[in-house]
Amino acid sequence: MKKVWISLVAAALLAAPAAMAETSAQVSKHAVQKAEKRAKNEQLEVVQEAVEAVALTQQVLVDLDKKNVKKAKADLEKAIGKLEVVLEHPDAPALLPIDSSIVATEYIGDAKSIEKSLAAVKKLLAVGDVQAARRLLNTLQSEIDVISVNLPLVSYPQALKLAAKYLNEGKVKEARDVLEMALGTLVQNQIVIPLPLLKAQALIEAASTVAKKDKEQALKHLEAARNELKVAKALGYTSSSDTTYKMLDEAIEKIEKEVKGPNKAEKLFKELIEKLKEFKENATKNVSGKKSEK
Numbered sequence: 001m002k003k004v005w006i007s008l009v010a011a012a013l014l015a016a017p018a019a020m021a022e023t024s025a026q027v028s029k030h031a032v033q034k035a036e037k038r039a040k041n042e043q044l045e046v047v048q049e050a051v052e053a054v055a056l057t058q059q060v061l062v063d064l065d066k067k068n069v070k071k072a073k074a075d076l077e078k079a080i081g082k083l084e085v086v087l088e089h090p091d092a093p094a095l096l097p098i099d100s101s102i103v104a105t106e107y108i109g110d111a112k113s114i115e116k117s118l119a120a121v122k123k124l125l126a127v128g129d130v131q132a133a134r135r136l137l138n139t140l141q142s143e144i145d146v147i148s149v150n151l152p153l154v155s156y157p158q159a160l161k162l163a164a165k166y167l168n169e170g171k172v173k174e175a176r177d178v179l180e181m182a183l184g185t186l187v188q189n190q191i192v193i194p195l196p197l198l199k200a201q202a203l204i205e206a207a208s209t210v211a212k213k214d215k216e217q218a219l220k221h222l223e224a225a226r227n228e229l230k231v232a233k234a235l236g237y238t239s240s241s242d243t244t245y246k247m248l249d250e251a252i253e254k255i256e257k258e259v260k261g262p263n264k265a266e267k268l269f270k271e272l273i274e275k276l277k278e279f280k281e282n283a284t285k286n287v288s289g290k291k292s293e294k
Helices: 024-041 048-065 069-087 111-126 130-137 156-168 172-183 195-210 215-234 245-260 266-283
Strands: 095-105 143-152 187-194 285-290
Touching: 024 095, 024 143, 024 195, 024 215, 048 069, 048 095, 048 143, 048 156, 048 172, 069 156, 111 130, 111 215, 156 172, 187 195, 195 215, 195 245, 195 266, 215 245, 245 266
Parallel strands: none
Antiparallel strands: 095 143, 143 187, 187 285
16 A cells, blocks of 8 residues: 555544543544544535536447447536536635545554564565455554545646537547546545554543542553554654654653652653654555546
8 A cells, every 4th residue: 555644633532531431442432433433523525516526438439339429528518517517616626525434443452462473574575475465464554534536627627628629530449549548637635544653642631630540540441552562563653753663651640750750741741642642643645646446
């Protein structure tokens, strides 16, 4: 999977601390649920004119297969008209969403189980069993993917107009080639939100709210957060932040000592939450590439 990393998801995706003490498992579960809900609320709305323009483009190819050039011209004219409506809008985006979906995959396991799976992948690759290795690798993810397919407004309408010109000139093959090329320029974007990092921050926030009244539960949250960071690291969720996994682990250890002792860790919690927030935002990724709708 191609991956180009950028930070596009705000801290609002993070779970709010619970009013009452929750178990670490409950905190993690609620963090994922709230992130999924927020991601769905922020899904891109498809542009209906663009959806219809793509459908009509595909219909034109069907028309040409049936050698019905007259209908192909009419459908192509309709497709061009759909996009002309969008082009007239002064704030029309460069990419028009024609499809949008949310896919959540949660890894159930610890860092050691990930290491075992990676070792198994290496053995499979060593004997040339690439497909089995690929299937096993596909299980090693824990993320929310926000996926959209987009029509490039700069080039797509021009391609349709060129195809119409070719049809009017009787150049059916050239028109078909241009239309197939246009469909191949549809762009797929995929925002990848790492769940272990999201859970870790929610756990640390939960620990900060109960540290004074329930020291034992706070320590459990911190330990769970440490384990989530280990999972995130093992799954390869890297960040462009200056903060590192080692720094985060050391910060958790420092807070644990404070909670066990004088328990004046408010400032430490705040600093760690800010570091992890930045780390997570910079570990959120956008996968971008071309997707043909032929």
